[in-house]
Amino acid sequence: MPQTAERRRRGRPRLAPAEAEDAPVQSLDRAMALLAELAEADGLTLTDLAGRAEMPMSTAYRMLLTLQRRGLAEFDASTQLWLVGVETFRIGSAFLRRRKLADCGRDLMQGLVAACGETVNLAVAEEDGVVFVSQVETHEAIRAFFRPGTRALFHASGAGKAILAHRAPGAVAATLRRTGLPRFTDRTLTALPDLLADLAAVRARGFAIDDEERNLGMRCVGAPIFNEFGEAVAGLSVSGPTVRVTPEAIARFGPLVREAASQVTRAIAGRPPGA
Incomplete structure (x- = not known):
């Protein structure tokens, strides 16, 4: 055309x-x-x-x-x-946080691509989901691609679930009342008990897994980035086709993504909850 x-x-x-x-x-x-x-x-x-x-x-x-x-x-x-007024501080802080996140995360994202061989994304939290703001692509011919500005609901993305897992139960409930749990594939978690169980597993291991829940044939591993108040405000994720992002690869990628997200948290003067 x-x-x-x-x-x-x-x-x-x-x-x-x-x-x-x-x-x-x-x-x-x-x-x-x-x-x-x-x-x-x-x-x-x-x-x-x-x-x-x-x-x-x-x-x-x-x-x-x-x-x-x-x-x-x-x-x-x-x-x-x-x-x-004080609201100008909140607006300015949002800009600085986004810019600082992208700047601090770039080198770590490139390191993750080198370590994992797959595309790495940085997403920031919005009220009802995440927005992908930065990406470092793998050189593989078949790869994940999220155009900057692409949005995803929390329950159907690795970065989104990593963030949602660290929100208070009341905040999670309020978000899901607004968005529901729409189905994108036959693997999307559309039952609340299933999602809550998955979020508990995310908290326990420190990273989330999107197992073809948004796009068939693609898997993603995501970990949360925290601000100075211990709030999950962003997520770092590794995405790729299922033929390469196998369960064995996920077991290797997870700790790498978790550590990279922790380094971004420290770089922006953030801290994990309870630290």
């Missing part, structure tokens, strides 16, 4: 007007300008802030109230100053 010149890019709406591609949303652009000014100061009056952002005070005030409701801006009544 021929490629079209005007192919839709990912992250864009299907029917975006061509002339609006690079046109900013004015209100959003102004709100970002306010945040940028707040980030550069230790507190600003409404007058100073509106002046720096070059907008009327009434406009600046309405936008600040919206930012305040989102936790992105705060108002100190005692000093009458506006400050950057």
